[in-house]
Amino acid sequence: MNNKLFSNLLIGLSLILLPKMIFCQSTNFTIQDVKFESQGINLTGSILKPKNPFAAVVIVHGSDPVKREMGFAKRLANEGIAVLTYDKRGVGESGGVYVGPSVGTNNIDTTNLNLLSKDANAAVNTFRTYLKEKKIPIGLIGFSQAGWIIPLTASKNPQIEFMVLFSCPTITTLEQLRFQFYTNGNNDFWGNHTDADAREHTKNDPDKYQFVATDPKISLNTLSIPGLWLFGEKDIQIPVKLCIEQLNTLKVQGKLFEYTLFSTLGHNTAFDSYTAPFDISIQWIKQKTLNIKNSRIQSTFSFKNKKAR
Template identity: 85%
Template sequence: MNNNFFSHLFLWLSLIILPEMVFSQSNDFTIQDVKFESQGITLAGSILKPINPVAAVVIVHGSDPVKRELEFAKRLAKEGVAVLTYDKRGVGESGGVYVGPSVGTNNIDTTNLNLLSDDANEAVKTFRTFLKNKKIPIGLIGFSQAGWIIPITASKNSQIEFMVLFSCPTITTLEQLRFQFYTNGNSTFWENHTDADAREHTKNDPDKYQFVETDPKISLNTLSIPGLWLFGEKDIQIPVKLCIEQLNTFKVQGKPFEYTLFPTLGHNTSSIDITTPFDISIEWIKQKALSIKMSKALIK
């Protein structure tokens, strides 16, 4: 009886003493609620920490009004990768205003992309303070629109040591829009068009939007951190072959950029139903994290 009483008392005291950010735990990792400031607003998210993480990543959103990517984060955490994922500004528990097509605004305006990169940058700085082992390499992982946000963020913050990009463009925002208008959501687009058709349209079609374009190559030119892009050849959101051409140019210049092309996949290369791209990204993260740690050890 006494043992039960003291056991319950200890549990009760533990719940009081532990930070209120801790709300869940599994055999593989803990989950903690966090909040951080960015450009005058408060963003809310979760940190998932394995017992001995091999690496750490902040998840960067695509264009949709999405909350924290907990399911994807759990997949990463189960593989030994610590994760910070947060509700996009204006979504879920995060403050601010969501900007995007679903509310009639242009979410790839340069101002908005830079604002979202500020959010990702603050997430990285916050995450670093929560990692007990300061030698753990920290990177960015994201989807689609993150292809513009991640390079901008990485160019601002030297703490970011690698990046993984699922179906992310390496072309300008205007070029991507031209291609997207051309495919018009047609899932059979590639049955009736060639890469040459898509390339011609992407390069020369008159713009339906008038705004300052964002070119990820400007930021990528400044980076020397490893990057992995995962593309689906059937993608109708971004012209994959043109994006790969840009990456090949960077590779010739000695940039540590890699990519993998999946002939049967479309824009969703991070699907839980088709795990090969995710599995490849995990192995790549582990290899790069080990290389980064070894490099740091040699410098010392």
């Protein structure tokens, strides 16, 4: 009687655990929680590592008080990319103080943007120590406000070899604010305004706040790494066509920068149900990291040939 009861309990327990076991076995990556220090405070995040990643990225946040971007990180990991994503400073399990409009503070002044770039830099350095394949290309991928943070970080860390920027500005912080105040959150803005209108206000409106502007083009001008920007034409947070114009100027100067414009999308190019921006970013990362690896092989081959002579 007791044996039968015990047997039934085992069968029932197996049925309860089976779906979880199957899920774990079908997962294409491992997840490991990590802590690292930046500017005297501890940040907490997660590393998602596929079995044989072809690239690695650190996710850089937008302006909101967001925790680690696990949903987006899992999408990347399922494509074969190792990811470090962390709770933003002052959010979730990370220490420090969050700065932003939701708490009445300015999160795009130079002090805060430089601080957030130091956090991203510390994340890259930490991530490198966890990667078994030390030569795997590592890059930055981010959203919105990351358009100012990623160039700052990449200009100071030679380990960063590529960058992907979803709906990220190439204009100054003050210019972005002028445009945002002009659109005033109106989702129908582009139905009754022209690009010329937006450009005029972005360039000439009086500033409602006074602080030193950050111009991402200063950092972008120092970079020789490839970058991809993904824009939505209906964006009401950044003036996309002005940003594209500035990217074209940088491209003429020889910068390895590319962009794609999606006519039906707004600011949310990374998380929209329309997955083309994400899909394009994956193919772009595959191609660029392959180029990076081939370039290394060629450099090694040339070095050995010179040494043999």
